Amino acid sequence: MHTSFLVLIILALVIxxxxxxxxxxxxxxxxxxxxxxxxxxxRQIGITDGYLSIQEEIEKxxxxxxIKFTTVSPVKAPDFADEEHTEQESDPKDIWVIVRGxxxxxxxxxxxxxHFIYQDSRWICKERKKKAG
Numbered sequence: 001m002h003t004s005f006l007v008l009i010i011l012a013l014v015i016x017x018x019x020x021x022x023x024x025x026x027x028x029x030x031x032x033x034x035x036x037x038x039x040x041x042x043r044q045i046g047i048t049d050g051y052l053s054i055q056e057e058i059e060k061x062x063x064x065x066x067i068k069f070t071t072v073s074p075v076k077a078p079d080f081a082d083e084e085h086t087e088q089e090s091d092p093k094d095i096w097v098i099v100r101g102x103x104x105x106x107x108x109x110x111x112x113x114x115h116f117i118y119q120d121s122r123w124i125c126k127e128r129k130k131k132a133g
Contacts, residue, residue, distance in 0.1 A: 042074050047095060054116055054123045058099055061125065067110055069101035075113075093118045 042051035055072060062069050076096040094117045101110040115127040 038072075045074055045076070045095065047074070050118070050123055054095070054097065057116070057123060057125055058097070058114065062099070062101060062110075066104040067101045068104055069099055069110070071098075071100045073098045073100075095123075 038055070039051065042048070042054075051074075054074075058069065058072055074095055074097050094115065097114050097116065099110065099112045099114055102108070103110060111131040113129045113131070114125050115129075116123045117126050118124075
């Protein structure tokens with residue numbers, strides 16, 4: 001009787017450890033997949049380097065404003081096919097992103113357009129516009 005009780009305890013510990021391992025694995029893969037999707041969004045509009053600094057800038061700014069952001073999506077980069085730019089200049093030098101979130105204090109939904117420019121080897125937010133309406 002005493003031995004079967006120990007077996008049940010060991011079995012319960014193994015099941016709990018398995019569940020914890022599954023949850024940790026899911027969280028790690030979910031974060032990785034999110035970074036992959038984000039990288040693909042930026043790549044589609046021509047930005048292959050430095051996009052994480054855009055994310056960091058957004059996180060830094062909204063954290064100080066008590067905003068919990070839910071998504072950030074790049075939406076536009078300029079077309080450099082005009083005669084002002086050379087063919088060698090293929091990386092966009094400015095980009096607009098949509099930032100969605102929620103104000104922690106009022107629970108108001110946040111929907112803003114942020115304009116970033118590439119200056120001095122880093123992305124800098126130059127302008128923020130709230131969605132009209």
